[in-house]
Amino acid sequence: MSTQTMTTITADGRRPRIRMERVNWSGTIILFLCAVTVLLPLYVTISMAFKTTGQAVDGNAFSLPAPFSLDGFVEAWNLTKFPVGAAISLAVTAGTVVATIVLAAFASYAIVRNWDRRLFRWSFFYLLAAMFIPFPVVALPQIQLTGRVGLDNPLGVIILATMFQLSFSVLLFTAFLRSIPLELEESARMDGASTWQTFWRIIFPLLGPMSATVGIFAFLYAWNDFMMPSLIISDPALQTLPVRQNLFQNQFSNNYNVSFASYLMAMAPAIVAYLFTQRWVMEGVTQGAVKG
């Protein structure tokens, strides 16, 4: 936190205004008003979730809960089988993040160190070409194939999500690996380390910041995606949290406190994770988007 504040201040310090040394208060106020439009839907979600069913149906989304009730959470927890959904979402997200980082780092290292070989060079462009392919284009055959080979489950989603993240991740990793001097590895090899050891002891730690970027993108995609799991996972009992909101939409009916409690439980983990890692998330997204 402190370092970020520091950097923004110095970034500003580079831009001394002759007439504008004072704080721009009108700008600050306007931005606060804009921030309200971001926070309002979140406030509505939280306040609706803590209402009783009776209070929730009156349509006034902005009133505070009175009395304060946890009924919505209890019912949503049981109705949507929240623990199961959360466990599956967590498994899909963790699996996708780890698989994306490891497979992309492996592939990128092999590609960069063997760039003089045709197979490795062409593989790079082959993997990158997937950036042209939106999921809907290949969705129907994928649904059929995963069904046929018994991957119409969360594992299938992990595999497909990882493959869709691969091109972008390989692009980031290879760009970074090209900037790492060979000497770093050669000294390790001199000491008798194998390529496998060199990768894990030297290269992978160096890739840390890039892995964070790749991991954040994979996390946001896997945790929040609705389209892919809804199409690939055939058993509703094995669905992820976002898909569960869709499946239970009819059963929530007018019990808005239940539906909003369910939404809140599904979105809270990502928001909490973000609040603790916001500096990395912002840096990672900026880095990834500008390079990608």
Added chain:
Amino acid sequence: MSTTTTIVTAGDSTRRRSTRRVEPIYYLFLVPTLLLFTLAITVPGVIGIFFSFTDSIGIGEWSFNGLTNYIALFSDPAILQSYLFTFGFSIATVIVVNVIAFLLAVGLTSRIRFKTGLRAIFVIPMVISGIIIAYVFNFLFSNSIPAAGAATGIPWLSTSLLANPDLAWIAIVIVTAWQAIPGTLLIYIAGLLSVPGDVYEAADIDGASKRQQLLRITLPLVAGYVVINVILGFKGFLNAYDIIVGLTNGGPGTSTRSIAMTIIAGFNGGDYAYQMANATIFFIVAVLISLLQLSLTRGRNAL
């Protein structure tokens, strides 16, 4: 594809003529991923294109029917409507998102207080699932706003935006923009911070107003970032699915059905091969936009 070949030749020229053997472990690093990638993306893609030339319904027997599906596509009002809607929605959203994100970025890099806190708030929508926030807005559009409209006696507020076939797309633009602004905003902030401060100093000395500085200095200097944001955003919005499912599910009627939704509907609707032809066309559109992106960003790098 043309850009790909130019990069390959660039690689060729720097190639060292080495006769060393490639260590087997490098194949272990790369080949399993290549195989998995081929099975997960390339094979389905080829299967899809193959079946777009048949009359398959997804299972059972099928036979080739040439270009029948493609010819039918171009005269199918439902398909044309989904393309019209998706492109219109994407263009509108790109404009809304980029204008707002750019102005917010200018604000967030100026001399304001609580900079870190404000920025942290503006990024929150990015970490929320599209379909879930769409359900939240769905409630606001169909319950809260009509209730407020009825209470204040404003007639146009008292009917749900989502129930109006001509206006439902506006709700989709609002929610998509709400979620897409953070990513765009972060890129603009990076762009604005890359502009050297002495440029503004010089402008100040020459007596340029704030508005002139924004339009004549800032905007041209971050033009490359505008191009990136517009194209990345447009590509993403063309795939619109999650938020629409949560807001209108394609309705009222079929007025807000996106291309992705029509393709997916083919899985249950029995027109598998027909929608694969649709997917193939959509793929070609995506490739064309990506090539446009490559040529534009390449041109910028050459400057």
